[in-house]
Amino acid sequence: MTEQTVRAPQTVTRTPRARREGEDAYLEVSDLHVQFPTADGKVQAVQGLSYSLPLGRTLAIVGESGSGKSVSSMAIMGLHDRKSTWISGSIKVGGKEVVGMSEKDLMSFRGADAAMIFQDPQSSLHPFFTIGDQITESYRAHHNVSKRAAKARAIDMLGRVGIPNPARRVDQYPHEFSGGMRQRAMIAMALVNDPKLLIADEPTTALDVTVQAQILDLIADLQRDFGSAVVFITHDLGVVAEIADDILVMCAGNAVEHGPVDKILGTPLHPYSWGLLESIPAVSGTPGPLHPIPGSPPSLLAMPSGCAFHPRCEFRERVGGDLCRTLKPELIPRTADQGRTSRCHLKEPDKVFETEVLPRLP
C-alpha cells in the first residue's frame, strides 16, 4: 500500500445526456407483428409495434414478462425460428430490411450491422472455448484476417471494456471470469465488428448493483465512442432514468407509451406506466405504501378485446361508454406535447396524473 492514500472515493456522476435531434432513423420498426402458432392457438407476442431510433441515441424498452420486449428485439436480429414463427411488418436497420432476409444475408448482417448482449453471460458464453476464441470467431466471420490479427483485436477489445491484463485473460475460459467480467467479455464480443446497432437484453439484471453501475457506465462510454444506436431492454425504471434518451413502455404485445425519458417518467400519461411507477419502492424520499396494478398480465393466447390493459386498469370507469372494452386506442399524442405518444382513451391524462397519481407515488 502506498503512503499517499486517497481519502476521497473515486466518484462518477452520470451527466445529463446531450440531445441529438433531427437525425435519420438507423433502426426503423413499423407495424411489427410476431406470432407463434401453438397447439392452444396463436400466441400474439407482438401486435403492431412501430418505433424508430437514430444513431447515438439509447431507447429503453420496459415492460413486464410477456410484454413482447424481448420477442420484438429478437426479431430485429432475425433470431426467430422461421418454421415456428409468423412475422409481418417491417424492420429496417441502416436501410436493410430484416423481415424475410435470407439466412445467408442474416449471417453477414448479425454482428456487423447489429449485435446483441444477453441477460445471462454465464449461459451465453460457450464453456469449452476460451474468451479469445469466441471473440476472434466473431471477428473472423466478418473480416478476412489472420488468427494472429484477430487475437490482437480481441485483446484490444477486452482492454477497451475494462478487463485488466487482457493479454493473459484472452486465453482464459468463461468459468475463470467473474459475473461482471463475463458480461464485459460479452460486450467486447458484441462490439468487435463495430456494429451501429446494439441491443442489450436485460444486460445487468443478473449482476450486483456495484457491478451493474460499472456495466452501465461502460455501455454509455462505448456508445459515445462508437456513436451507435442502443436498444436497452429492462424492467428497472431506475436504470432507464439514468441511461436512456427515449423510453417505450410495452404491455401485452403493444407499445402503450413512447417519448423522451424525462417526460415519460416525469409525467407519464398511461395508467400502465402509472402502475409501474407506483409499484417500485424508492431508495430515497419518504417511503410510502405501494399501489400495485391488480391482477396479472393477460394471456397472449386470449387477448382482451379493446385496450389490452383494460381488465387491470382502475381508470376504465372514467372513460365514457364501453370504449375501453370495445375499441383499441391508437398510439397518438394525447396532450399539447407532440414529442410523445400514448395509447389510452382517458381524457386529460396529464391532469389525472398530477392530481391523483403523483401524490401517492412511493
Next chain:
Amino acid sequence: MTTATNTAKSGVRSVEGAPLLELDDVKMHFRTKGDGLLARGTKWVQAVDGVSLTVQSGETLGLVGESGCGKSTTARLITRLLEPTAGQIKYQGVDIAHMSERQLRPYRREIQLIFQDPYSSLNPRHTVGTIVGTALRTHGMVPKAGELSRVQELLEVVGLNPEHYNRYPHEFSGGQRQRIGIARALAARPKIIVADEPVSALDVSIQAQVMNLLENLRKELGIAFVFIAHDLGVVRHFCDRVAVMYLGRVVEEAPRDTLYERPQHPYTQALLSAVPDIAVVRGVPPKQRIRLVGDVPSPVDPPSGCRFRTRCWKAQDICATQDPPLEQKAPHQDVACHFAEPPVESIVAEVV
C-alpha cells in the same frame, strides 16, 4: 438477564427476557478440495465468518449485500438447514446451533422459511392442498377433519381462491406460487419467517402485490421477519432495521432511516450510491456515484484485517493489520470500520 427457563407445551424452551433470535459470532465454513491431482491442501470457504445479529419479537431485520456475501447462508443457519461451524444461534435464549433433528422439531415450527424461486420450491406433483396441508400435519396443527378448512382459510389469507386447493403448482402464475409458499410458511403459525429474496423473481407489479401481502401479514399476525434481498429499495420499504453484509461479515447495522440517510461504512455508502435512482427525472440532480474498483475477494482466502480494505478508498496500514470490530458509532448504529464517518455530502439524493 434472568436465567429462568420456561418450557412451552410445544416443547420450545425459552429464557425470560431473551430476544426472539440472537446470532452470536456464528461461523459457517465449507470445505473445498484443493487444486491438483492429489487434492492437497483442503481449503475452507468462509461463507459466514462471525455474524452477530439480534431480532426482537415482531421486528423486521433486512439483510443486504451482493452475491457471495453470505446472506443466504445466514438464512439457512437461522432455519438450521445448516449446522454452524462455530457460534451460537439462540432462539428465545436457547442455543439451537447444535441441536439434533429430534430436539429441533418444535423449533422448526416456529422458524419458517420462504424461498426465492416459486418454481422450484413447490413439488409439482402435489396439489396446493397437499403442500399446505403437509405443513399442518407435520406439526400437528389441526385435527385431520379440520385440515381442509384450515388450508382454505390460509389460501384466502394470502389472496388465493380457496376453491383452488386441488390444483397443481403449474396452474398458477409466479406471483400466485409465491403466495402458496407464503401460505405454507404461515400454516405452522411461526413467530419468525426468514424470507430469502421472496420477491426477486417476480415482475414489478406482482412484486408490489406480494410485498403488500407480506406487510399486511406482519401487521396483523405480528410475525418477525429476517428479510433478505439485494434490492435496496425493497428492503427500505419493508424493514425496521437493516444489516449490510460483505464477504461473510456484517459491516454495518442500523435502523432503516439512519442507514439509508447517514451510512457510515464506506461499503454501505458505495452500495447505496450505485443504485440507479428514478428521482433524476423529477429534477433531482444526479448523485455522485462511488466507483468501486476490482471484484469481491474470494471467501476462500479473504484479505487480512478489514475485508473491504482491498477496494476501500480510506484504507490505511491499520486496516490490513487490525480487523475492525462491529461497534457503536452513533445511537443504534453499529459499524465495522476504523474510519467510519457519515458521508460528507448526502450521497443519497433527497427528494425535492
